[in-house]
Amino acid sequence: MPETAPPSAPAAYRPTARTVPTRARERAAYDHELVHAILDEAYICHLGFVRDGAPVVLPTLYGRVGERLYVHGSTGSRPLRMAGGTDSGRTEAPGLAVCLTVTHVDGLVLARSAFHHSINYRSVVVHGIARQVTDAEERRAALDAIVDHVVPGRSYDSRPANDRELAATAVIRLDLDEVSAKVRTGGPNDDPEDTGLPHWAGVVPLARGYGAPVPADDLDPAVALPDYLSVL
Amino acid sequence: MPETAPPSAPAAYRPTARTVPTRARERAAYDHELVHAILDEAYICHLGFVRDGAPVVLPTLYGRVGERLYVHGSTGSRPLRMAGGTDSGRTEAPGLAVCLTVTHVDGLVLARSAFHHSINYRSVVVHGIARQVTDAEERRAALDAIVDHVVPGRSYDSRPANDRELAATAVIRLDLDEVSAKVRTGGPNDDPEDTGLPHWAGVVPLARGYGAPVPADDLDPAVALPDYLSVL
Numbered sequence: 001m002p003e004t005a006p007p008s009a010p011a012a013y014r015p016t017a018r019t020v021p022t023r024a025r026e027r028a029a030y031d032h033e034l035v036h037a038i039l040d041e042a043y044i045c046h047l048g049f050v051r052d053g054a055p056v057v058l059p060t061l062y063g064r065v066g067e068r069l070y071v072h073g074s075t076g077s078r079p080l081r082m083a084g085g086t087d088s089g090r091t092e093a094p095g096l097a098v099c100l101t102v103t104h105v106d107g108l109v110l111a112r113s114a115f116h117h118s119i120n121y122r123s124v125v126v127h128g129i130a131r132q133v134t135d136a137e138e139r140r141a142a143l144d145a146i147v148d149h150v151v152p153g154r155s156y157d158s159r160p161a162n163d164r165e166l167a168a169t170a171v172i173r174l175d176l177d178e179v180s181a182k183v184r185t186g187g188p189n190d191d192p193e194d195t196g197l198p199h200w201a202g203v204v205p206l207a208r209g210y211g212a213p214v215p216a217d218d219l220d221p222a223v224a225l226p227d228y229l230s231v232l
Numbered sequence: 233m234p235e236t237a238p239p240s241a242p243a244a245y246r247p248t249a250r251t252v253p254t255r256a257r258e259r260a261a262y263d264h265e266l267v268h269a270i271l272d273e274a275y276i277c278h279l280g281f282v283r284d285g286a287p288v289v290l291p292t293l294y295g296r297v298g299e300r301l302y303v304h305g306s307t308g309s310r311p312l313r314m315a316g317g318t319d320s321g322r323t324e325a326p327g328l329a330v331c332l333t334v335t336h337v338d339g340l341v342l343a344r345s346a347f348h349h350s351i352n353y354r355s356v357v358v359h360g361i362a363r364q365v366t367d368a369e370e371r372r373a374a375l376d377a378i379v380d381h382v383v384p385g386r387s388y389d390s391r392p393a394n395d396r397e398l399a400a401t402a403v404i405r406l407d408l409d410e411v412s413a414k415v416r417t418g419g420p421n422d423d424p425e426d427t428g429l430p431h432w433a434g435v436v437p438l439a440r441g442y443g444a445p446v447p448a449d450d451l452d453p454a455v456a457l458p459d460y461l462s463v464l
Contacts, residue, residue, distance in 0.1 A: 046280075055330060125289065215432070
């Protein structure tokens with residue numbers, strides 16, 4: 001046993017052949033904290049899968065519980081059907097190979113040269129096999145996570161799914177295992193010989209925020225705007 | 233020749249098996265004008281392709297010229313290599329099957345029931361074969377379109393790509409042919425028996441805007457902020 005323990009490294013995903021970019025490797029990152037932050041800040045992901053040999057990319061809601069992502073949908077939707085059911089829960093479903101990607105655009109990067117124009121962004125790419133979730137408790141927790149991903153805490157202030165709704169909803173799980181983040185920050189990377197050109201260069205930040213909440217037409221006026229919305 | 237011409241239908245993409253959704257068909261649309269508007273408002277797309285049998289989804293810049301989308305990247309990047317080169321321009325490259333998806337999130341839809349929580353969004357999904365662009369003039373127009381997609385008009389106020397940069401840049405083209413838009417708007421769709429529940433329901437709009445432009449560290453102070461940025 002060593003006398004001095006090594007400093008504990010931050011938890012990180014192990015890079016694989018397909019999570020190490022061929023270019024701009026310095027932008028790639030694998031630590032849990034950054035990956036979780038990017039995932040938690042977004043509303044939707046882009047879910048890719050293969051159908052009849054061709055790629056399909058669909059935007060969809062998702063939720064995170066620890067190291068697992070959840071996507072839900074109708075039991076009739078294509079990717080959720082393709083993720084497979086289980087034989088009365090007794091056998092493991094074959095699953096569906098997916099790539100789940102989340103991207104934030106943070107700024108427009110204007111360089112003097114057209115070539116060096118870019119975007120400041122933060123993205124996460126998750127590769128893996130999505131599988132149907134059949135355990136009732138895990139399904140409920142997943143659905144809560146998806147609702148809470150839209151508005152944190154909202155699952156406590158809404159009617160939980162009833163048996164009919166649960167029966168109509170498929171939930172698939174994707175483990176955070178083969179994961180990478182990619183981040184570009186900062187100003188333009190113009191070539192030194194271009195810095196004297198008479199073109200403005202810099203970053204235009206994108207600002208995100210919320211408009212005033214719009215009550216449903218049939219909302220009882222006695223129902224006040226909850227605190228978790230008034231602080232948005 | 234008929235005495236009265238039929239009213240001219242708006243130009244629309246022909247629905248195919250994979251652009252007709254299995255669910256929420258009323259949200260699908262195919263008219264050019266809506267599709268172009270959604271494509272032109274975004275900064276990035278999510279490009280899906282298949283590598284070693286598994287899906288890959290990457291965020292990337294793109295540009296539109298009429299009914300063609302363009303994506304660029306390093307000649308060393310995976311999807312651009314996979315889209316194939318041409319044999320000195322004499323043979324047609326095999327191309328790469330892709331799905332290019334663009335999504336705007338417009339609002340958070342809060343229903344009384346967890347089940348009916350949703351997102352107001354506008355998305356476009358394009359299926360097709362991406363091919364390398366080898367024609368010099370089309371490549372230049374494509375690169376201008378990508379820069380102008382970040383900031384309209386910017387290609388006129390930056391140094392055009394030189395031969396070295398052009399040689400290092402691959403451009404792929406995807407025709408707008410098999411295309412669909414999907415749009416959700418409006419308030420929550422609660423079941424009638426839930427409208428009396430004591431939960432706030434409605435839509436929280438997402439607001440987008442720009443922060444103050446941040447000049448590059450080495451920007452000559454004599455270079456003023458251009459008008460096309462001051463109006464953002």
